[in-house]
Amino acid sequence: MIEAFANFSEEDSIASMHDLLRVNRANGMLVAKIAVKYSSKIDTKKSIEVLESFGTNDGLLYFLCNVLPHTDDPDIYFKYIEACARMNNMKEVERVVKDTTFYDPVRVKDFLKEGKFSDPRPLIYLCDKHGYIDELTRYLYTTKQMRCIEIYLFKVNSNATPQVLGALIDMDCDETQIKVLLKHIRICPIGELVENFETRGKLRMLQEWLEDRHNERNQEPELHNALAKIYIDINKDPQDFLIKNQFYDSKIVGKYCEERNPDLAFTAYKRAWGSCDEELIEVTNRNYLFRKQARYLVERQSPELWASVLNPENPHRKNVIDQVVQTALPETKNVDEVSNTVKAFIDAELPNELIELLERIVLHNSDFASNKSLQNLLILTAIRSDTNRVMDYVNRLDNYEGVQLANIALEDQHKLYDEALAIFKKFGEHVEAVKVLIQHL
Amino acid sequence: MLEALKGNRADEGHLQTKLFEINLMSAPNVAEGIFQLNLFTHYDRERIAKLCEQVNLFGRALQNYTQIADRKRVMMNAHAIPEE
Numbered sequence: 001m002i003e004a005f006a007n008f009s010e011e012d013s014i015a016s017m018h019d020l021l022r023v024n025r026a027n028g029m030l031v032a033k034i035a036v037k038y039s040s041k042i043d044t045k046k047s048i049e050v051l052e053s054f055g056t057n058d059g060l061l062y063f064l065c066n067v068l069p070h071t072d073d074p075d076i077y078f079k080y081i082e083a084c085a086r087m088n089n090m091k092e093v094e095r096v097v098k099d100t101t102f103y104d105p106v107r108v109k110d111f112l113k114e115g116k117f118s119d120p121r122p123l124i125y126l127c128d129k130h131g132y133i134d135e136l137t138r139y140l141y142t143t144k145q146m147r148c149i150e151i152y153l154f155k156v157n158s159n160a161t162p163q164v165l166g167a168l169i170d171m172d173c174d175e176t177q178i179k180v181l182l183k184h185i186r187i188c189p190i191g192e193l194v195e196n197f198e199t200r201g202k203l204r205m206l207q208e209w210l211e212d213r214h215n216e217r218n219q220e221p222e223l224h225n226a227l228a229k230i231y232i233d234i235n236k237d238p239q240d241f242l243i244k245n246q247f248y249d250s251k252i253v254g255k256y257c258e259e260r261n262p263d264l265a266f267t268a269y270k271r272a273w274g275s276c277d278e279e280l281i282e283v284t285n286r287n288y289l290f291r292k293q294a295r296y297l298v299e300r301q302s303p304e305l306w307a308s309v310l311n312p313e314n315p316h317r318k319n320v321i322d323q324v325v326q327t328a329l330p331e332t333k334n335v336d337e338v339s340n341t342v343k344a345f346i347d348a349e350l351p352n353e354l355i356e357l358l359e360r361i362v363l364h365n366s367d368f369a370s371n372k373s374l375q376n377l378l379i380l381t382a383i384r385s386d387t388n389r390v391m392d393y394v395n396r397l398d399n400y401e402g403v404q405l406a407n408i409a410l411e412d413q414h415k416l417y418d419e420a421l422a423i424f425k426k427f428g429e430h431v432e433a434v435k436v437l438i439q440h441l
Numbered sequence: 442m443l444e445a446l447k448g449n450r451a452d453e454g455h456l457q458t459k460l461f462e463i464n465l466m467s468a469p470n471v472a473e474g475i476f477q478l479n480l481f482t483h484y485d486r487e488r489i490a491k492l493c494e495q496v497n498l499f500g501r502a503l504q505n506y507t508q509i510a511d512r513k514r515v516m517m518n519a520h521a522i523p524e525e
Contacts, residue, residue: 001522004503016513023517
């Protein structure tokens with residue numbers, strides 16, 4: 001019989017195949033064999049059409065099985081998947097979905113959804129492979145197949161957790177159900193998970209999960225950023241977390257705090273120790289936290305940062321200087337902090353402010369009151385820019401380079417003869433004192 | 442007669458036809474046996490095909506008909522025709 005088709009034209013073959021099926025649908029397998037044998041001359045789609053029109057599933061399947069390896073036509077792949085699904089051979093559908101690439105994923109996905117097959121695995125694998133995760137979740141949720149969502153996340157791809165849970169939130173899925181799912185997931189992309197919850201205003205739902213990961217010593221910044229945000233929101237000792245935790249990103253967390261609690265923003269930025277200086281200055285300026293800013297500047301000891309703050313262009317310069325002079329510097333016990341602050345004022349050419357600053361620490365009984373170089377500097381600065389104060393300093397201080405400073409005072413541009421005389425007298429330089437009296441007074 | 446025609450000579454085609462005719466009309470299964478021997482090629486295929494069809498030897502009819510229309514008709518008895 002099959003040989004009889006050898007010298008039939010395509011048209012005759014199709015007609016005869018059609019007739020064979022018409023006289024007896026049981027001829028499906030025979031027709032399929034003929035179609036396979038002469039597939040080089042009979043158009044595959046015409047064969048499918050004939051087989052389909054008589055609903056001979058096993059014949060159609062036999063034919064498709066045999067032509068599939070030789071084609072990359074999405075239509076034929078679709079027909080094959082359709083036939084397998086109709087015969088309830090979902091294992092084979094799953095195989096084709098997973099192992100081949102020639103089918104049209106959208107069309108197959110829609111077919112699998114509409115077919116409402118009892119085995120959802122082919123649909124799950126298809127959606128996972130082609131990234132239709134949101135749609136898959138919605139489908140499984142609305143068809144009440146939460147169990148399949150679990151299987152998908154636990155057995156197939158836990159990396160899809162962020163998208164799946166995001167979709168569930170969007171569909172108003174019960175929060176406890178979402179938490180149950182979360183409880184079973186250990187590893188998934190944390191950044192994406194956090195983002196998907198945060199944009200939906202549900203970050204706090206993640207608290208427990210994030211804490212569990214924290215306890216496992218996970219060091220990903222996204223995890224610690226999220227925890228910081230939660231603790232800030234629920235006010236669970238956030239200051240302590242921001243100071244002690246070493247893994248969060250200062251820039252991100254600081255930014256998050258700015259509108260909520262500028263003090264915390266300051267803490268987060270400060271802890272970056274340099275990389276968030278600009279943000280720190282910004283937030284303290286905006287919220288009049290000049291005392292904090294001043295303390296940071298003194299501690300930080302960065303010439304560049306000092307220069308930027310002491311720049312005349314800075315509209316807040318006066319406030320900051322006041323706080324440095326009144327609070328930050330008098331508080332410090334660290335000699336390097338003092339000298340770097342003084343140096344910053346010198347570099348910024350702020351003699352009056354410098355005098356004020358030095359007075360604070362030298363005249364007002366601080367740890368550095370008897371520091372020789374500070375005393376020298378105070379007198380020298382006064383000689384150069386505020387002569388009225390020199391006499392007072394000369395009398396009140398006693399640990400400075402008398403002879404050198406007296407000679408500077410005598411220089412032509414200063415002409416501070418009384419003050420020089422007082423210094424020489426104080427240091428027992430009587431000859432020099434007399435010289436001053438004779439030559440100048 | 443079978444013995445005598447074994448040589449499958451072209452000038453004995455009418456005798457081959459005769460042999461098939463006799464058997465097809467009286468003992469079709471003997472005719473089928475002769476077909477299976479695959480000895481003869483010079484008989485009148487059209488005539489023999491027609492006789493085969495009449496005695497329900499549809500497979501042989503299909504083999505021997507040359508006209509497409511005839512073959513299409515015979516093949517509708519698929520249940521009685523071997524696949525290969």
